[in-house]
Amino acid sequence: MMASIKRKVAVIGAGITLFRRRLKETGRELSFYATKMALEQAGITLDDVDAVVCGTAPDAFDGVHMKGEYLADGTGGHRRPFVRVYVGGGTGVFTPIAAWWHVASGHFDIVLAVAEEKMSSCFPHPQKAFTTIFDPIYTRPLGANLVWIFALEMQRY
Structure with missing residues (x-):
């Protein structure tokens, strides 16, 4: 039975x-x-925030391991419930949805949703991070990029 x-x-x-x-x-x-x-626009302080949802790209894009922990203090997530979320290509959309669920569930009253992606530090280009997800012998030498990946997905339709 589903609860409304x-x-x-x-x-x-x-x-x-x-x-x-x-x-x-x-x-x-x-x-x-x-x-x-x-926080300034809402007229509240971090003391009013019950939890933080942080959406950010996979670690490889920024070269920072355990990026949720790295971003926790900058997002206000220190010393309060904090969750990192990411969805390939949909992190910016999923972050506020995850925050919505936290409030709608009744567990929290005020949840701060922060989405961050800084791919400019990925060298030589963020597209190169995608080459690591394919088979290293057969597929990686082809130099897959986002267009290549999405073309494979669309071919299924």
Whole structure:
């Protein structure tokens, strides 16, 4: 039997940094800027936040291992429930959905949703990270990229 969710959920603030190549700032710093803007717009402080949902690309894109832990303080996730989520190609959409579920479930009243992806530090290009997901003998030498991957998926239709 499925239970219906009757709790209403609202977005009370938002913060965004400029979308461009940013070599000076770290992902942690960019997360902090966006978090600070969202809290200010909502008129709340981190003390009001019950939990944090952080959406970010797989570790290979930024070269940072255990990226959720790395971003926890910049996103306000220190000393409160914190979860990192990512979905291939849909992290920016899934992050607020995951935060919505946290509130709608009744477990939390205020959840901060922070999505961060800084692929400009991936050398030589973020596309190269995708070459690591294929067979190293047969497929990797072909130099697969996103267009190649999506073409394979669309061929199934």
